[in-house]
Structures are given as C-alpha cells and as structure tokens.
Amino acid sequence: MSAEAKEAKVEMNASQPASPPLTERQEARRRRILHASAQLASRGGFDAVQMREVAESSQVALGTLYRYFPSKIHLLVATMQDQLEHMHGTLRKKPPTGDTAAQRVAETLMRAFRALQREPHLADAMVRALTFADRSVSPEVDQVSRQTTMIILDAVGLENPTPEQLSAVRVIEHTWHSALITWLSGRASIAQVKIDIETVCRLIDLTDPRAPE
Amino acid sequence: MSAEAKEAKVEMNASQPASPPLTERQEARRRRILHASAQLASRGGFDAVQMREVAESSQVALGTLYRYFPSKIHLLVATMQDQLEHMHGTLRKKPPTGDTAAQRVAETLMRAFRALQREPHLADAMVRALTFADRSVSPEVDQVSRQTTMIILDAVGLENPTPEQLSAVRVIEHTWHSALITWLSGRASIAQVKIDIETVCRLIDLTDPRAPE
DNA sequence: CGCTAATCTAGAACAAGTTTCAGACTTGAT
DNA sequence: ATCAAGTCTGAAACTTGTTCTAGATTAGCG
Numbered sequence: 001m002s003a004e005a006k007e008a009k010v011e012m013n014a015s016q017p018a019s020p021p022l023t024e025r026q027e028a029r030r031r032r033i034l035h036a037s038a039q040l041a042s043r044g045g046f047d048a049v050q051m052r053e054v055a056e057s058s059q060v061a062l063g064t065l066y067r068y069f070p071s072k073i074h075l076l077v078a079t080m081q082d083q084l085e086h087m088h089g090t091l092r093k094k095p096p097t098g099d100t101a102a103q104r105v106a107e108t109l110m111r112a113f114r115a116l117q118r119e120p121h122l123a124d125a126m127v128r129a130l131t132f133a134d135r136s137v138s139p140e141v142d143q144v145s146r147q148t149t150m151i152i153l154d155a156v157g158l159e160n161p162t163p164e165q166l167s168a169v170r171v172i173e174h175t176w177h178s179a180l181i182t183w184l185s186g187r188a189s190i191a192q193v194k195i196d197i198e199t200v201c202r203l204i205d206l207t208d209p210r211a212p213e
Numbered sequence: 214m215s216a217e218a219k220e221a222k223v224e225m226n227a228s229q230p231a232s233p234p235l236t237e238r239q240e241a242r243r244r245r246i247l248h249a250s251a252q253l254a255s256r257g258g259f260d261a262v263q264m265r266e267v268a269e270s271s272q273v274a275l276g277t278l279y280r281y282f283p284s285k286i287h288l289l290v291a292t293m294q295d296q297l298e299h300m301h302g303t304l305r306k307k308p309p310t311g312d313t314a315a316q317r318v319a320e321t322l323m324r325a326f327r328a329l330q331r332e333p334h335l336a337d338a339m340v341r342a343l344t345f346a347d348r349s350v351s352p353e354v355d356q357v358s359r360q361t362t363m364i365i366l367d368a369v370g371l372e373n374p375t376p377e378q379l380s381a382v383r384v385i386e387h388t389w390h391s392a393l394i395t396w397l398s399g400r401a402s403i404a405q406v407k408i409d410i411e412t413v414c415r416l417i418d419l420t421d422p423r424a425p426e
Numbered sequence: 427c428g429c430t431a432a433t434c435t436a437g438a439a440c441a442a443g444t445t446t447c448a449g450a451c452t453t454g455a456t
Numbered sequence: 457a458t459c460a461a462g463t464c465t466g467a468a469a470c471t472t473g474t475t476c477t478a479g480a481t482t483a484g485c486g
C-alpha cells in the first residue's frame with residue numbers, strides 16, 4: 001500500500017457548531033459537492049439540482065451525498081451559506097457610502113441583488129430552498145438568517161443596535177426574501193424590487209436617533 | 214373588417230379569467246377536491262396532501278385531479294384562494310377599530326394570523342405552496358396577492374391609495390408572508406411575528422397625511 | 427334518438443428524492 | 457502491523473409527484 005495520507009484533521013471552523021471534525025479528504029468531498037451543486041443550480045435552477053447528478057459530478061456515491069447533506073434542501077441551504085459568506089466578504093471590501101442608514105442598507109441590498117441577477121438560476125435554487133425548508137433545516141436556515149442580519153447591520157453601521165432597530169432589520173430581511181421570490185417567479189420587475197427595498201429601508205431611519213426625518 | 218367582434222359569450226366572472234364554464238357535476242368535483250385538499254392539509258400540512266389521497270378522498274380519478282389542478286402546487290394555491298376568500302368575507306364583517314391606519318392593518322393581520330394558528334398545518338401547506346410556486350403558477354399566485362392587497366387596503370380605508378401607499382402595502386405583504394414562514398418553520402415565536410407586523414405597519418402611517426406621528 | 431367530441435376512470439409507467447444494504451476502504455488506537 | 461469502528465461505494469428498492477393509455481361515460485347537438 002502506498003503511504004496513503006494519514007489524514008490529519010482540520011479543525012477550525014468558527015461558524016459551524018462543533019460537528020465531528022472532517023479529514024482533509026472529507027473536506028474536499030464536501031467542497032466538491034457544494035461546487036457541483038452551485039454549478040448545476042447555475043445552469044437550471046432548483047430543478048436542475050438533481051441528487052444523482054450532484055453525486056456523479058462530485059465523484060461521490062449517492063449515499064455519501066446524503067450523509068453529508070441529509071436532503072436536497074439541506075444541500076441548497078448549505079450552498080447558500082457558502083455563497084453568502086463569499087458575498088459578505090465582497091461587500092465588506094467596499095462599504096456603502098450613503099448618508100443615512102436607510103441609504104446604506106438599500107445600497108448594500110441592491111448590490112447583492114445585482115450579484116444575484118448575474119446568476120438568476122442559482123438564486124432561484126437557493127431562495128426556493130430557503131423558503132421551502134421545514135423544521136428539520138431550521139438550524140441551517142437560521143445561520144443564513146444571522147449572516148444576512150450581520151450584512152445589514154454592517155451597512156447600518158451600529159455596534160449596539162436597539163431592539164427597535166433589530167425589529168426593523170428583521171422586517172427588512174423579510175422584505176428582501178419575499179421580494180426576491182416575487183422577482184424570481186416573474187411577478188415583479190427589478191425596478192419593483194428596488195422600490196420595495198427602498199421603501200422598507202425607511203424603517204431603519206425611523207429608529208436612528210441621529211438622522212431624524 | 215367587420216366591426217362585429219366575436220365576443221358572444223364573455224364569461225363575466227370577475228375573479229377567475231374566462232375559463233370554459235363548468236357543469237354542475239364539474240363544479241361539484243372541483244369543490245370536493247378543494248375540500249379534500251384542505252382536510253388533508255389540516256391533518257398533516259404540505260406533505261400530507263398527497264395527490265393519490267386527494268383523488269381518492271374526493272372520489273375522482275388521479276388523471277381528473279390533474280385536469281382540474283395541473284400540479285400539487287396549483288391545487289394548494291387554489292385552496293389558499295378559497296380560504297382567503299372566506300377570510301376576506303369574515304374580516305369584512307368586523308372592520309378593525311384602530312385609530313391609525315397602521316393599527317387597523319396590524320389588527321387585521323393579527324386577526325388573520327390567529328385564524329391561521331387554529332389550523333397551523335393547513336397554513337403550512339398553503340404558505341409553503343405559495344412561496345414555492347414557480348412561474349407556471351404566477352397567475353394564481355398573483356390572484357392571491359391581489360386578494361391580500363385588497364384585505365390590507367380595506368383596513369387602511371382608502372379609496373385611492375397613492376403609489377407610495379401601494380409600496381408600503383407591498384412591503385407589508387412581503388413581511389406578512391415571510392414572517393408566516395419563519396413562524397411555520399419554528400424559527401420565530403408568535404410574539405415575534407406580532408412585533409414584526411406592528412413594525413412594518415408603521416410604514417403605512419408614514420404615507421398617511423391625516424395621521425402624522 | 428343517435429352521433430361525436432370531450433371528459434372521466436382505472437391503472438400502468440415514469441421521474442426524482444430518499445432509504446437501504448452488502449461489501450470494500452480508511453481511520454485511529456493498540 | 458493489526459484490528460474494530462466508522463466511512464464510502466454501487467446498486468437496488470421505495471415513495472410520491474406526474475404522465476400516459478385504453479376503454480367507459482357524459483354532454484351537446486342535429
């Protein structure tokens with residue numbers, strides 16, 4: 001037998017709760033799977049992400065795919081986590097420049113929206129999975145939600161948001177998700193989404209003592 | 214170019230677009246199907262609405278079920294239309310009593326929310342179908358959206374809403390749907406939903422000249 | 427009434443998500 | 457190096473949404 005790698009464990013993922021640490025090969029498998037998922041999703045959206053195809057594309061047995069992601073929804077939500085992380089990094093590099101919190105949040109969300117427009121099929125797959133997820137995916141969906149909240153709070157630019165402000169952020173998130181859905185299903189135009197985002201963002205100013213109406 | 218267009222028998226049903234009129238038996242079948250759908254949904258939510266079971270419960274062949282409703286999503290969205298109509302009627306009877314538009318809208322939505330809490334599984338099935346619907350269901354989903362808009366506008370109490378007000382209503386609707394989803398998937402409490410609704414409803418007052426803060 | 431087209435029925439067949447299983451391979455510890 | 461436990465593979469099976477088919481029923485019409 002060749003000196004087949006003794007796989008050292010790689011442990012350092014701050015975001016996921018302590019799941020059994022993965023070996024390098026496992027980390028690589030996981031990554032291949034997520035990559036295949038995103039690729040298939042980019043082609044044809046939710047329906048194009050077929051578990052057998054994902055397994056084949058990522059060179060993994062179907063059973064293994066299901067060991068890593070217990071359902072198609074789990075897989076797509078994980079894909080979204082992955083993409084979101086990437087986007088958060090991108091957004092951080094160029095903070096929004098608006099004068100009011102509302103402007104900055106709207107600017108940030110519109111930037112994210114434009115990114116999604118470049119891969120509408122991928123957006124479709126991820127967002128549909130997110131809103132279709134049932135209780136069994138709650139932890140993962142919650143993680144996505146927290147990540148989104150952080151992106152918005154970054155744009156607001158506050159260290160210690162008040163409960164009122166957090167409510168406003170929650171509502172902005174609701175609007176963001178739902179507006180995306182109406183756009184993805186062809187019931188609202190890009191312009192309409194923009195208006196909705198700008199409208200809801202006014203809420204954040206209502207709670208900002210520094211920039212009263 | 215004869216001026217006599219062939220508009221002999223325009224079906225004047227305001228809600229449904231001109232579909233071929235149904236015979237009594239067909240109307241009865243359609244009703245049985247919707248009833249079975251709602252009943253199964255009430256038991257076990259989205260997953261419990263299985264097309265074979267719906268067909269059997271409503272004494273109709275599977276193929277016929279699919280002739281009436283071309284997919285499970287269509288069926289559930291139609292079920293929602295049905296329930297919404299009922300709810301709109303109920304709400305009309307006792308108009309909300311709040312002083313501001315925001316209070317009235319929040320009151321109305323909370324009343325609807327309490328109705329949904331009585332049949333959480335049914336709510337699950339309908340809302341999941343609604344947000345999962347793809348383009349092929351757009352007309353039906355749009356109809357649900359219009360109906361919801363009318364309910365909210367009723368609560369606002371305006372004849373001729375401004376575009377700004379319509380935007381606020383759209384955002385309220387977004388929040389309503391998304392908040393329902395987070396509640397249904399166990400990620401938000403009833404109290405949290407209430408707060409979110411009340412928060413977003415403040416938007417409607419921003420646009421109401423009569424009741425400035 | 428009798429005809430034709432549309433509709434309905436029972437049931438098989440197909441598609442994709444999910445589960446299961448036996449056997450091969452890895453890993454971690456001794 | 458060796459063994460037990462855990463993991464991965466390939467393939468088949470199962471579930472439920474959806475489609476298809478052949479024959480029976482019904483509706484509308486002359």
